[in-house]
Amino acid sequence: MATARLTALSHRGLPILHRAGGRRGNPPGRALHTGTPSASHRLTSSYVQGTSDIPLLTKTVSQCLDNTVERFPDREALVFHRDGVRKTFAQLKEEVDQAAAGLLALGLKKGDRLGIWSPNRYEWVLLQFATAQAGIILASVNPAYQALELEFVIRKVGCKALVFPTQFKSQKYYDLLKQSCPELEKSSPGGIKSKRLPDLSIVITLDSKLPGTFHIDEVMQAGDSSHMKQLRATQQSLSCNEPINIQFTSGTTGSPKGATLSHSNIVNNANLIGMRLGFTEQDYRVVIPAPLYHCLASVGGCMVMALHGSSCIFSSPTFEGKAALESVSQEKCSFIHGTPTMFIDMISQPNFESYDLSSLQGGVIAGSPVPPEVIRMVISKMHMREAVVDPDAPGMFSALGARGAQNCQEMEQL
Numbered sequence: 001m002a003t004a005r006l007t008a009l010s011h012r013g014l015p016i017l018h019r020a021g022g023r024r025g026n027p028p029g030r031a032l033h034t035g036t037p038s039a040s041h042r043l044t045s046s047y048v049q050g051t052s053d054i055p056l057l058t059k060t061v062s063q064c065l066d067n068t069v070e071r072f073p074d075r076e077a078l079v080f081h082r083d084g085v086r087k088t089f090a091q092l093k094e095e096v097d098q099a100a101a102g103l104l105a106l107g108l109k110k111g112d113r114l115g116i117w118s119p120n121r122y123e124w125v126l127l128q129f130a131t132a133q134a135g136i137i138l139a140s141v142n143p144a145y146q147a148l149e150l151e152f153v154i155r156k157v158g159c160k161a162l163v164f165p166t167q168f169k170s171q172k173y174y175d176l177l178k179q180s181c182p183e184l185e186k187s188s189p190g191g192i193k194s195k196r197l198p199d200l201s202i203v204i205t206l207d208s209k210l211p212g213t214f215h216i217d218e219v220m221q222a223g224d225s226s227h228m229k230q231l232r233a234t235q236q237s238l239s240c241n242e243p244i245n246i247q248f249t250s251g252t253t254g255s256p257k258g259a260t261l262s263h264s265n266i267v268n269n270a271n272l273i274g275m276r277l278g279f280t281e282q283d284y285r286v287v288i289p290a291p292l293y294h295c296l297a298s299v300g301g302c303m304v305m306a307l308h309g310s311s312c313i314f315s316s317p318t319f320e321g322k323a324a325l326e327s328v329s330q331e332k333c334s335f336i337h338g339t340p341t342m343f344i345d346m347i348s349q350p351n352f353e354s355y356d357l358s359s360l361q362g363g364v365i366a367g368s369p370v371p372p373e374v375i376r377m378v379i380s381k382m383h384m385r386e387a388v389v390d391p392d393a394p395g396m397f398s399a400l401g402a403r404g405a406q407n408c409q410e411m412e413q414l
Contacts, residue, residue, distance in 0.1 A: 059267055060240050064267055065306040068309050072089050096133060099126050102222040104223065106214065110134065114159065114160065117173060118163065135234050139245075142248065155196075160199055163203075163205075164203075189203075242262060242263060243261065245265075266303050267303065269303070277363075279308040284310040284334050287313045287328050288313065289336070289337075291318065300364055301337060338367075339367035
């Protein structure tokens with residue numbers, strides 16, 4: 001059997017890699033051939049650029065946010081509808097820098113892993129971009145995880161820091177962590193030494209300050225001018241090829257599997273999603289009822305926001321059909337992203353007809369196969385004539401599989 005070789009071709013000024021095969025002497029112009037690359041054309045990159053009029057971007061996450069802040073400083077970037085939180089791009093950028101400097105002040109550095117284990121709230125997005133600014137790798141942890149699942153993820157990823165609220169509904173995060181890390185309660189903040197979680201040294205809480213933890217407000221105030229200088233130097237050293245996020249599958253065939261994503265993965269995914277939805281310089285308002293640990297919200301929502309200047313409206317900490325409809329109606333949103341079961345729930349609300357959804361144009365239906373009758377109802381009843389349907393999730397939204405909707409339902413039952 002002939003050994004396959006990769007041959008570099010040039011197309012519109014971009015390197016394009018094709019698998020070589022067949023016999024020598026293929027006619028000129030054939031994409032597949034067996035010509036051996038000369039030493040001067042030795043391959044140094046694993047990226048593949050197919051035939052396309054859209055070049056891949058080579059920006060980091062922080063560069064994308066910085067550029068958008070310059071374009072739309074006074075436009076709303078984030079609204080957490082239930083919490084009454086509203087942030088413009090300029091406000092978000094200022095607080096992201098503060099949080100990033102604070103993380104460096106706590107001793108975190110480029111390449112360290114920080115896990116966030118929380119339902120949808122402003123601090124999730126704040127830390128999503130703060131970690132990216134500082135080159136810290138964010139691990140997106142399902143907020144429904146119980147003690148053994150959490151322990152597995154922290155050990156697998158090697159989380160040095162973990163962020164969570166002390167409690168949400170029946171989920172007592174601090175108590176669950178103590179099952180794997182009993183040393184937490186008697187530790188000084190930032191000085192945790194755990195037998196079962198040897199990498200974990202920093203725990204940050206988002207509401208009540210408890211023994212062994214930093215409060216998020218302390219993190220925001222920890223950085224000084226020296227840490228801000230360190231942050232700027234770190235940003236200059238970042239490459240779009242470096243890892244920045246670890247997302248986990250649902251674990252239906254065993255323990256959750258972590259997929260490591262680079263700046264390039266996330267930025268280009270978000271760029272193409274925004275282009276597919278037709279986003280321009282206009283202020284598009286997008287309701288996000290999906291969970292932030294899922295790439296539909298964190299990439300399809302927040303990263304698209306940071307790149308295209310759209311506004312993300314988070315309707316509730318976990319999915320509630322009524323809250324999503326209220327957000328569309330009250331915030332006059334043009335798009336909504338969700339899973340098929342979320343759209344079924346919204347359409348099935350007993351007072352569905354009372355909500356003004358006339359502002360809706362489209363959105364994304366992703367996370368599992370979508371029955372044709374659901375698509376027809378979404379188009380006819382919710383005015384989403386520009387809906388993008390992702391039939392089986394892995395392609396358009398990177399790492400997560402078809403159980404995203406079920407995970408959302410698990411959170412509702414807590």
